[in-house]
Amino acid sequence: MTDTADVQSSRARRLFRDRREAGRVLADLLTAYRGRDDVIVLGLARGGIPVAWEVAAALDAPLDAFIVRKLGAPGHEEFAAGALASGGRIVLNDDVVRGLRITPQQLRDIAQREGRELARREAAYRGGRPPVEVSGKTVILVDDGLATGASMLAAVQALRDSEPAHIVIAVPAAPESTCREFAGQVDDVVCATMPTPFRAVGESFWDFSQVSDDEVRTLLATPAARREPAGTPVEAIRAAAIDAPGGVPPRAVLEELIGDARIVLIGESSHGTHEFYAARADITRWLIEEKGFCAVAAEADWPDAYRVNRYVRGGGEDTDADAALSGFERFPAWMWRNTVVREFVDWLHAHNQRCGSPGAQAGFYGLDLYSLHSSMQAVIDYLETMDPAAAARARSRYACFDHTAADDGQAYGFGAAFGAGPSCEREAIEQLVELQRNALSYARRDGLSAQDALFDALQNAHTVHNAEVYYRAMFSGRVTSWNLRDQHMVQTLNALLTHLDNRIDAPAASPARIVVWAHNSHVGDARATEMSGDGQLTLGQLVRQRYGDAARLIGFSTYSGTVTAASEWGGPAEHKVVRPALNGSIEELFHATGKAEFAVSTLVPTAATAALGAVRLNRAIGVIYQPATERQSHYFHTRPADQFDMIVHIDTTRALEPLEVTSLWISGQNPETYPSGL
Numbered sequence: 001m002t003d004t005a006d007v008q009s010s011r012a013r014r015l016f017r018d019r020r021e022a023g024r025v026l027a028d029l030l031t032a033y034r035g036r037d038d039v040i041v042l043g044l045a046r047g048g049i050p051v052a053w054e055v056a057a058a059l060d061a062p063l064d065a066f067i068v069r070k071l072g073a074p075g076h077e078e079f080a081a082g083a084l085a086s087g088g089r090i091v092l093n094d095d096v097v098r099g100l101r102i103t104p105q106q107l108r109d110i111a112q113r114e115g116r117e118l119a120r121r122e123a124a125y126r127g128g129r130p131p132v133e134v135s136g137k138t139v140i141l142v143d144d145g146l147a148t149g150a151s152m153l154a155a156v157q158a159l160r161d162s163e164p165a166h167i168v169i170a171v172p173a174a175p176e177s178t179c180r181e182f183a184g185q186v187d188d189v190v191c192a193t194m195p196t197p198f199r200a201v202g203e204s205f206w207d208f209s210q211v212s213d214d215e216v217r218t219l220l221a222t223p224a225a226r227r228e229p230a231g232t233p234v235e236a237i238r239a240a241a242i243d244a245p246g247g248v249p250p251r252a253v254l255e256e257l258i259g260d261a262r263i264v265l266i267g268e269s270s271h272g273t274h275e276f277y278a279a280r281a282d283i284t285r286w287l288i289e290e291k292g293f294c295a296v297a298a299e300a301d302w303p304d305a306y307r308v309n310r311y312v313r314g315g316g317e318d319t320d321a322d323a324a325l326s327g328f329e330r331f332p333a334w335m336w337r338n339t340v341v342r343e344f345v346d347w348l349h350a351h352n353q354r355c356g357s358p359g360a361q362a363g364f365y366g367l368d369l370y371s372l373h374s375s376m377q378a379v380i381d382y383l384e385t386m387d388p389a390a391a392a393r394a395r396s397r398y399a400c401f402d403h404t405a406a407d408d409g410q411a412y413g414f415g416a417a418f419g420a421g422p423s424c425e426r427e428a429i430e431q432l433v434e435l436q437r438n439a440l441s442y443a444r445r446d447g448l449s450a451q452d453a454l455f456d457a458l459q460n461a462h463t464v465h466n467a468e469v470y471y472r473a474m475f476s477g478r479v480t481s482w483n484l485r486d487q488h489m490v491q492t493l494n495a496l497l498t499h500l501d502n503r504i505d506a507p508a509a510s511p512a513r514i515v516v517w518a519h520n521s522h523v524g525d526a527r528a529t530e531m532s533g534d535g536q537l538t539l540g541q542l543v544r545q546r547y548g549d550a551a552r553l554i555g556f557s558t559y560s561g562t563v564t565a566a567s568e569w570g571g572p573a574e575h576k577v578v579r580p581a582l583n584g585s586i587e588e589l590f591h592a593t594g595k596a597e598f599a600v601s602t603l604v605p606t607a608a609t610a611a612l613g614a615v616r617l618n619r620a621i622g623v624i625y626q627p628a629t630e631r632q633s634h635y636f637h638t639r640p641a642d643q644f645d646m647i648v649h650i651d652t653t654r655a656l657e658p659l660e661v662t663s664l665w666i667s668g669q670n671p672e673t674y675p676s677g678l
Contacts, residue, residue, distance in 0.1 A: 023054025028584025575668025
């Protein structure tokens, strides 16, 4: 019986509908070769021909087939002992030949058999037409993907005999290691996606059915005419674009989008862009004032955010927003200690004072799990007031973590993962279980403050447990740790909804409604991105799966400008120039509309949603920005129409201003001249 999880994992990895769509994605990455008289596109027959046809059509270039036959090992035909290419060039995989002890005579027999098939295909596909002349040309070799790369290597070596001026390899999917190997052998390599781990080319496609000889003949005989300009994606987006001054759509549009949704997730395509933060805060004010939303749940640590929550609700010791935000000391402090968040916290505090009744107030909470040590201290502080003996037990359990520096969860995880220090998993679980077991007796203390304090302590204990698992998982794999983090976020969100529904002062028959602030990469649905190819989950996906139409996902994008970001983890905030978006990206498509600030809804099928249903690059700048490796570090493929319910585009944006402005950040206001740097 097939395991359901295996089936779902396999489906999650599929990004392209078929080879034709993969070809259109590749073409967007090859626009530098468009309209050049010296460019020829060669598709490796048979699977590469549908991909190559789309590339040739977009580049307005001649198309031909280049035939390569795998030399399957005797008795193990699935293993490539080598490959045979047009012109008779043979490339052998010496490791396979030696490992399977294939004799020279066996190799000759295989090569002769495959040579006859190669000659048959060349005659059948071209219908008597001679091969295109490649001498002195720029040749783009296209296949539907690379695994070992044996067939492509044979094609490259055979092609060199014809003395082209340049050789370019372009494929929709390949292992990163294979792409790197070819980068040193040809003039240019374009690998649209590099799934990790890479299992098979076909796992990147929904439809990977075999290409027939008839299909190859038809495509080669069909002129690869350029498809312009009527009905272009740019025109479709321009027609559907809704003006959104400052990144804020009209209230009527927001009303129609959100309706009765209980959770609205609002993203950002960087952690350091002023306009994203300002627009999100403006939309959130409206949601609180007009739609009855009662909480903001941010991509922030629980203890730091809860300090803000106390302040905005009129509690705690802080006297202003600046002081309330001072708990955000861990890198990147500017993500929450900035002028826009300070202004919003001031507004929320004033709004709650105007409301009077605690039940009508709105809170501020954190969803993240980096706060290992501060959450432990919060649990102990709570128990000191409720049950000193329980506090002593908590202190004893949490002492297991004392061998690492305060608030250095990564050092703990490294030690626990590699045996350089103890694992404190058991102690974290025991403390959480004890607190849950005693929760009823602690809850018997009357009053809203007692109810909230217990919930705060429980969430901190949950955070300690999940953070302990997360920090150990950091050293076992990126995907595992990413998923643990987003799963923790949705667990916290679910717990917060339940708590707010059950508060003593909760309005009757009015379920809690929450705004979530997080990066696009968390807010968007992972199933619509190549992240799913790695098995990654996201908060947006998990919320959609649980709440369906009661959830709305809003993403942001920008084409160019400046951003606040670091050059490395833990580095200082810098004022950096955001390079213009890459060809083939959603940002470039939006920029081409000529509109400065607009929104596009994807809820209703239109020409615009069809355009946004195609695979495109999407930029993501986190707290680190590395322009020198822009494509590798900050872009991934998505289907925007399935990723978000609405996308807000602000073409030119500026850097978010930290509350602590350093000389390094100020010096960045004089940006380098792009792209020369002169």
